[in-house]
Amino acid sequence: MVKQVSVAVVGATGAVGSTMMAQLVKRKFPIKTIKFLASARSAGKSIEFNGATYTIEEATPEAFEGVDVALFSAGGSVSEKLAPEAAKRGAVVIDNTSHFRMAEGVPLVVPEVNRHALQQHKGIIANPNCSxxxxxxxxxxxxxxxxxxxxxxxxxxxxxxxxxxxxxxxxxxxxxxxxxxxxxxxxxxxxxxxxxxxxxxxxxxxxxxxxxxxxxxxxxxxxxxxxxxxxxxxxxxxxxxxxxxxxxxxxxxxxxxxxxxxxxxxxxxxxxxxxxxxxxxxxxxxxxxxxxxxxxxxxxxxxxxxxxxxxxxxxxxxxxxxxLLKGAALNSIQIAEAMLEDDLL
The missing domain is CATH 3.30.360.10 (Dihydrodipicolinate Reductase; domain 2)
Known part of the structure; x- marks a missing residue:
């Protein structure tokens, strides 16, 4: 039986975030629960996902309690502030911004190229630049x-x-x-x-x-x-x-x-x-x-x-x-899939 995981998407309304959502559905990612997080300005708005309506929640450190995978695509300043908080609460962060890419100890991963690097993650994994x-x-x-x-x-x-x-x-x-x-x-x-x-x-x-x-x-x-x-x-x-x-x-x-x-x-x-x-x-x-x-x-x-x-x-x-696919959203989802397959989640 495939393990199901709890997912949080930060920045779902952007070009990459919306593509991430579509990929989660298309690839039938095993979701137990999902939540959508954004700034206080967007909190309370509705968002459609896989035939259901969800209420966007404010992205706070506490919002990541119980989350297994956090997909970030809301800008480097948001990742800088909240990705460590999410990781501290047990989530594996897959960050689509440039903030952590060159950070020591943070794997920068294209699964077809260096999947083995996922083994060294400490809670945050960086998605590389699209090009x-x-x-x-x-x-x-x-x-x-x-x-x-x-x-x-x-x-x-x-x-x-x-x-x-x-x-x-x-x-x-x-x-x-x-x-x-x-x-x-x-x-x-x-x-x-x-x-x-x-x-x-x-x-x-x-x-x-x-x-x-x-x-x-x-x-x-x-x-x-x-x-x-x-x-x-x-x-x-x-x-x-x-x-x-x-x-x-x-x-x-x-x-x-x-x-x-x-x-x-x-x-x-x-x-x-x-x-x-x-x-x-x-x-x-x-x-x-x-x-x-x-x-x-x-x-x-x-x-x-x-x-x-x-x-x-x-x-x-x-x-x-x-x-927007292999250059961003798809690669992020493939990282999450590899983490599941390698029993790292």
Whole structure:
């Protein structure tokens, strides 16, 4: 008999939180009880889940009493304050924010890549950045067979990665452009007092704020998280993260250098056998991954695989995934499922 667990969802009304709820239902996660937690402002409102109506409760430390799994997706400040309180009360926190990702002693997990890291959890498990998840999922089976020495990635990230407000702004700006009107911008590239630029008919080479080294915070997340997840602290990683006018589905151009030479057919075979990966590479029929086809799909799609023209150990890949699914909500639920299967809950 499958063990049933008590679940709390923090931030259920956001883009990722609502997708988490849908995944809990779709994957038939064994729920004994479930509660939805939010700020005092949202407490008392109703929310629908799996055919029933629930009342949103205020997210307080005491609200986590009796909770087995707490799914957090309400912002880093909320996680900073409440995740330790939830863990203190016996809950396993799966946190979708960036707050704990690089914290010592907190596993940063993509189940297909480093499931074993769950064994070391101390109450909090971090869900990686959306763009990191799909890249390491694609690279892990290649690294396992041929080694890996360096990674250079350029991302083409959908606006849903910045939340519901960014989705609505893309839609409204597109409509205004179509009417021949000037557009206004208030969300991208950063939700702050910095300049904002239209995303419709545009590409913005900035996601999150710039750091002193010239990389953005998003780029440094990819660099540091990749090293942690793959347990390769000395791996050379570089990233350029770009926001594009796509609603859902992140795309990535990835260049890798291997420790030993491999044929294209050997790379194909490694990916075909990898869990959670769909090899989509048939250039004779224009068969390659695109976000419009990845939206709503669970796997990570990999294609346009080709050996570098100047380095026999170099390969170029095109990687696409639904950033709200494998890039966020689905990976969180898969972590919870792995915890159950490994008797860690």
């Amino acid at each position: 990191t998840i799909q890249m390491v999922a694609a690279l892990a089976p290649i690294r396992e067979k041929f080694g890996l020495t360096s990674v250079v990635v350029s991302t083409y990230q959908a606006v849903s990665g910045s939340g519901i407000a960014a989705i609505e702004e893309l839609k409204s700006q597109s409509a205004e452009w179509d009417k021949g009107r000037d557009v206004s911008a208030s969300v991208l590239p950063v939700k702050s007092d910095e300049k904002h630029f239209p995303i419709a008919r545009n590409v913005i080479p900035q996601i999150d704020v710039f750091e002193d080294n010239g990389f953005t915070k998003e780029e440094m997340k990819m660099i540091n998280e990749t090293k942690k997840i793959m347990e390769m602290p000395h791996l050379a990683v570089a990233a350029t993260c770009v926001r594009v006018p796509v609603v859902s589905g992140h795309s990535e151009s990835v260049y890798i250098e291997l420790e030993k030479e491999a044929s294209k057919e050997e790379i194909f075979e490694a990916l075909r056998l990898a869990p959670g990966i769909v090899l989509q590479d048939d250039i004779t029929a224009q068969g390659y991954p695109m976000p419009i086809f990845a939206e709503g799909e669970e796997p990570v799609f990999v294609g346009r695989i080709r050996q570098d023209l100047h380095n026999k150990k170099g390969y170029h890949l095109w990687v696409v995934a639904d950033n």
